[in-house]
Amino acid sequence: MGALPERAVAMLAAVHARPGLTRAEASRVLGIGTGGAAEVVGRLVGERLLAEGPVVPAVGRGRPTRRLTAHPEGPLVLAAVVTHESWRVDAVELGGASVAGLSGRHSGEPAGAVLAELRRSVEDLRARFGDRVRGLGLAGPGIVLDERWLDATVLGWTDVDLWSVWPDAGVLVADNDATLAALAESRRGAAVDARLALHLRVDAGLGGAVVEAGRLLGGARGAAGEFGHLPMGDPAVRCACGARGCWGTAVDGGALARLLDAPEPRDPVTYARQVLARDDDAARAAVATVAAALGRGVAGLVNALDPDVVTLGGLGAELLAAAPGELDAACRAGLMRFRGGTPPPVVAARLGEDGPLTGAAERVWDRWWARLRR
Incomplete structure (x- = not known):
């Protein structure tokens, strides 16, 4: 598809952000007249990029209008996520809804084997949906440099080429799972409309990102947000990254295992969820200690970054649910005095485990809008 006029691309982006937007609402959002909006919509419907629903009765004296949605034969993007235990790939239509998906599990196999499975699933979905x-x-579950190279220390993967999943893709972007979850929360989750949002995701370690007015602050090589490697943990504990005292080692499944005098878990995420599900004093005490360590670190980042809201994903949300008092008390104790009256809310990520996948899709749509404008 060739370039589209700016108004047409803006219309697509508006409907993507707000599925079900009416034609009249879209004309107001874009600052164009109803006649101009009708012309743009007509072109996009003709090119099978948008569809119009049934007539919506007018409110007051306005004219009846129609809701705009994804065309049933319209464009799709593929979004994939690899975790320390599993992989998944979905086909996502305009507006963010998934229309198909494939998934599987792995047990820390070499990166090549896991990506080969993912590549076959991508090929299956491409065969099913064709040039849509x-x-x-x-x-990815680790640092992703230059939107391509993955280092997942817990899995022992280094310099993994994520582009091998679809080498000749027209649009291909890759990033850290926590970074993409942060973007998703700002677009479709608990941080919509925040001026500055901080997202933290606890998995096998801790990562996160800062989003300012809907724009990720990615750093020089896209590796910003590795908050789990701030030296806010126990200096006696060595992290898989090679440093000592990383904050991530104080808030994950490994931290719970040490508090319970258990061996280092092979699968720290599954182990953490097993501890969270227990109903005994030792488990509750360990969870409270880890939640407090998470709260203290949140306070430090709030003091440094001044966000409107802090969203917690992965095990972070589960720790918040299991020990909200301990997490909140530790966070408040670490805040500067002037923040004490109105600290930013610390809330569970609304998108949950779908966050990284949703963020991956959003990045592709962003790149596609840019291509349409050329």
């Missing part, structure tokens, strides 16, 4: 597929976004 516009690109691929990938979320």
Whole structure:
């Protein structure tokens, strides 16, 4: 598809952000007249990029209008996520809804084997949907440099080429799972409309990102947000990254195992969820200690970054649910005095485990809008 006029691309982006937007609402959002909006919509419907629903009765004296949605034969993007235990790839239509998906599990196999499974699933979805597929976004469980190279220390993966999943994709972007979850929360989750949002995701370690007015602050090589490697943990504990005292080692399944005098878990995420599900004094005490360590670190980042809201994903949300008092008390104790009266809310990520996948899709749509404007 060739370039589209700016108004047409803006219309697509508006409907993507707000599925079900009426034609009249879209004209107001874009600052164009109803006649101009009708012309743009007509072109987009003709090119099978948008569809119009039934007539919506007018409110007051306005004219009846129609809701705008994804075309049933319209563009799709593929979004994939690899975790320390599993992989998943979905086909996502305009507006963010998934229309198909494939998934599987792995047990820390070499990166090549896991990506080969993911590549076969991507090929299956491409065969199913043909040229409707516009690109691929990938979320990885570690540092992703230059939107391509993954280092997942817990899995022992280094310099993994994520682009091998679809080498000749027209649009291909990759990033850290926590970074993409942060973007998703700002677009479709608990941080919508925040001026500055801080997202933290606890998995096998801790990562996160800062989003300012809907824009990720990614750093020089896209590796910003590795908050789990701030030296806010126990200096006696060595992290898989090679440093000592990383904050992530104080808030994950490994931290719970040490508090319970258990061996280092092979699968720290599954182990953490097993401890969270227990109903005994030792488990509750360990969870409270880890939740407090998470709260203290949140306070430090709030003091440094001044966010409107802090969203917690992965095990972070589960720790918040299990020990809200301990997490909140530790956070408040670490805040500067002037923040004490109105600290930013610390809330569970609304999108949950779908966050990284949703963020991966959003990145591809962003790149596709840019291509349409050329």
